[in-house]
Amino acid sequence: MESTTNLLHISLTQQPAAAAFGKASLTPSSQGYQIHVKAGDELRSIQKAARQLDNLGLTEVQLAGDWSLEAQWAFYQGFINAKRFSGVNFTGDAATVTRLQQLVRCYSxxxxxxxxxxxxxxxxxxxxxxxxxxxxxxxxxxxxxxxxxxxxxxxxxxxxxxxxxxxxxxxxxxxxxxxxxxxxxxxxxxxxxxxxxxxxxxxxxxxxxxxxxxxxxxxxxxxxxxxxxxxxxxxxxxxxxxxxxxxxxxxxxxxxxxxxxxxxxxxxxxxxxxxxxxxxxxxxxxxxxxxxxxxxxxxxxxxxxxxxxxxxxxxxxxxxxxxxxxxxxxxxxxxxxxxxxxxxxxxxxxxxxxxxxxxxxxxxxxxxxxxxxxxxxxxxxxxxxxxxxxxxxxxxxxxxxxxxxxxxxxxxxxxxxxxxxxxxxxxxxxxxxx
The missing domain is CATH 3.40.630.10 (Zn peptidases)
Structure with missing residues (x-):
């Protein structure tokens, strides 16, 4: 697995995209990409953005910033595909990361x-x-x-x-x-x-x-x-x-x-x-x-x-x-x-x-x-x-x-x-x- 310091970082924001990006739900950031979370449909908007990142050809990313367990799991669900069940580096405390790894193990x-x-x-x-x-x-x-x-x-x-x-x-x-x-x-x-x-x-x-x-x-x-x-x-x-x-x-x-x-x-x-x-x-x-x-x-x-x-x-x-x-x-x-x-x-x-x-x-x-x-x-x-x-x-x-x-x-x-x-x-x- 690549060092996480060299990976694109994926963060969440409640702010809409800058005017130049229109209504985009995913825009570049200084370290990777930020997902513009849609209020009332947070998890699905995260999963949809993750699917877009997989379609860009990315194979491994680092989640960064403030992510709940459910938000990270929604991202994982969208990012993986039939050829690859890995590639998401989770964030948070040890208990959260352990639980996510258990989910990955059983779902994979x-x-x-x-x-x-x-x-x-x-x-x-x-x-x-x-x-x-x-x-x-x-x-x-x-x-x-x-x-x-x-x-x-x-x-x-x-x-x-x-x-x-x-x-x-x-x-x-x-x-x-x-x-x-x-x-x-x-x-x-x-x-x-x-x-x-x-x-x-x-x-x-x-x-x-x-x-x-x-x-x-x-x-x-x-x-x-x-x-x-x-x-x-x-x-x-x-x-x-x-x-x-x-x-x-x-x-x-x-x-x-x-x-x-x-x-x-x-x-x-x-x-x-x-x-x-x-x-x-x-x-x-x-x-x-x-x-x-x-x-x-x-x-x-x-x-x-x-x-x-x-x-x-x-x-x-x-x-x-x-x-x-x-x-x-x-x-x-x-x-x-x-x-x-x-x-x-x-x-x-x-x-x-x-x-x-x-x-x-x-x-x-x-x-x-x-x-x-x-x-x-x-x-x-x-x-x-x-x-x-x-x-x-x-x-x-x-x-x-x-x-x-x-x-x-x-x-x-x-x-x-x-x-x-x-x-x-x-x-x-x-x-x-x-």
């Missing part, structure tokens, strides 16, 4: 994993990378794990993951990781995190168009998000036992792939007719949610790049939140706001379980229309709610509409964003300390 892990090509990242490798990262963060003696592959899934009764992934030459996989810092093997499991890990989604026989398939390396974003969130919570002082469950598969077409009209019978007895092989995320999460319920965890959080309908509803700057437990949902929204991660609650009621009827099974996995029809994101959440304990009390579902950008915009480089990691980590820490 998730972004790097999500941005990997489908050929680089098989379901088994995804499980291995996630387990290794948690082991590295947690230290010795606190983590145990089990990975089930291929036919082992079917033998264990995890039919959703098996059926979705059996069309690929690379076996589907289920990671069950146990973070237990108590040292007591009989300690109760306080929480379980469940992540969708579809390492590539062709849509299966309900095949996607090229433009829809191009970015489907990101469909394991939920698995990366919950892994990074657990790591961030551990770095933040998590002391209770938590299970990490990743449901991983490639959704491909072959003579051995699952088909439209198939019926999957789950461990809890629920039968599901396949009317859309591109509605596969909910099929693998159903297994993970049941395993989470079996752990006895009082708090269950799942995260997934689940539906295009969520993006249609909230755009790509917000994540969508679903819950039957409305008191918990309101607390989660407050945690998201504290962490500066845009999150919006969409409707979910018990009757959403009935929105995908089937004449042959208890439910279909979607509606046989484009995008799952009206209310598709809520219907998907309703499907998931069939597989959680306690009538959904203690359960949160994040549909990660903001997890990935197919192309750059004024605030984000192309690729993974990591949005949702801070919210889930904060939820873990707050709920388990209550």
């Amino acid at each position: 892990f998730a972004r790097g994993l999500i941005n990997q090509t489908p050929e680089q990242l098989s379901p088994e490798l995804l499980c291995q990378h996630a387990a290794a990262f948690i082991q590295e963060v947690a230290g010795d003696g606190k983590v145990s794990q089990q990975i089930l592959l291929g036919e082992q899934l079917q033998q264990a009764g995890w039919h959703g993951i098996y059926q979705v992934g059996r069309g690929s030459d690379r076996a589907p996989a289920l990671l069950e990781l146990d973070f237990n810092p108590t040292g007591n093997p009989d300690a109760p499991v306080a929480a379980a995190l469940v992540g969708k890990g579809i390492t590539f989604d062709s849509g299966g026989y309900s095949i996607k168009a090229t433009e829809g398939m191009l970015t489907m390396k990101c469909d394991m974003g939920g698995a990366a998000t919950v892994t990074a969130a657990l790591a961030l919570a551990i770095l933040g002082g998590l002391t209770q036992r938590v299970k990490l469950i990743l449901c991983c598969a490639e959704n491909l077409i072959s003579g051995h792939a699952y088909k439209l009209g198939d019926i999957i019978t789950y461990k809890n007895g629920t039968t599901v007719e396949i009317v859309n092989t591109d509605a596969e995320g909910r099929l693998v999460l159903a297994d993970g949610l049941q395993l989470a319920g079996d752990s006895g965890a009082g708090l269950i959080i799942d995260a997934a790049t689940l539906t295009g309908a969520a993006q249609t509803a909230v755009g790509t700057e917000y994540n969508a939140l679903f819950a039957l437990d409305q008191v918990l949902a309101q607390r989660a929204l407050a945690y998201a706001a504290e962490q500066q991660e845009l999150t919006w609650q969409l409707p979910l009621a018990k009757w959403h379980q009935q929105q995908c009827p089937s004449p042959y099974a208890d439910t279909a996995n979607s509606r046989p229309v484009k995008g799952g029809g009206a209310g598709g994101a809520s219907n998907a959440a309703g499907f998931l709610s069939r597989f959680v304990p306690n009538d959904g009390q203690g359960w949160l579902h994040f549909d990660l509409a903001a997890a990935f950008n197919g192309s750059a915009n004024a605030y984000w480089a192309a690729g993974a964003t990591g949005q949702g990691i801070r919210t889930i980590a904060a939820t873990l820490l707050a709920e388990l300390s209550a």
Whole structure:
């Protein structure tokens, strides 16, 4: 890393740009550049200016002057890109810099994993990378794990993951990781995190168009998000036992792939007719949610790049939140706001379980229309709610509409964003300390 004395210094100012620069939000200073912060939109104006600096070709800068933690994090989010997760030298006291470095560590892990090509990242490798990262963060003696592959899934009764992934030459996989810092093997499991890990989604026989398939390396974003969130919570002082469950598969077409009209019978007895092989995320999460319920965890959080309908509803700057437990949902929204991660609650009621009827099974996995029809994101959440304990009390579902950008915009480089990691980590820490 270059000496910080030789780097361009980036400072903040509340003053508008000099008349010669018009309404510019970024102007030269004696040591580098100054960002003219827009009142009422401070963090976004900082992130936008950082994106402009990256577009100028700068690879490393020094933040100088008076910066809050959130202002520095907004700058980092705008400055980095898919090829470079470093280059921002933070400022402030030791605690602030340490926290920012923890965020960089966890977000870089998730972004790097999500941005990997489908050929680089098989379901088994995804499980291995996630387990290794948690082991590295947690230290010795606190983590145990089990990975089930291929036919082992079917033998264990995890039919959703098996059926979705059996069309690929690379076996589907289920990671069950146990973070237990108590040292007591009989300690109760306080929480379980469940992540969708579809390492590539062709849509299966309900095949996607090229433009829809191009970015489907990101469909394991939920698995990366919950892994990074657990790591961030551990770095933040998590002391209770938590299970990490990743449901991983490639959704491909072959003579051995699952088909439209198939019926999957789950461990809890629920039968599901396949009317859309591109509605596969909910099929693998159903297994993970049941395993989470079996752990006895009082708090269950799942995260997934689940539906295009969520993006249609909230755009790509917000994540969508679903819950039957409305008191918990309101607390989660407050945690998201504290962490500066845009999150919006969409409707979910018990009757959403009935929105995908089937004449042959208890439910279909979607509606046989484009995008799952009206209310598709809520219907998907309703499907998931069939597989959680306690009538959904203690359960949160994040549909990660903001997890990935197919192309750059004024605030984000192309690729993974990591949005949702801070919210889930904060939820873990707050709920388990209550």
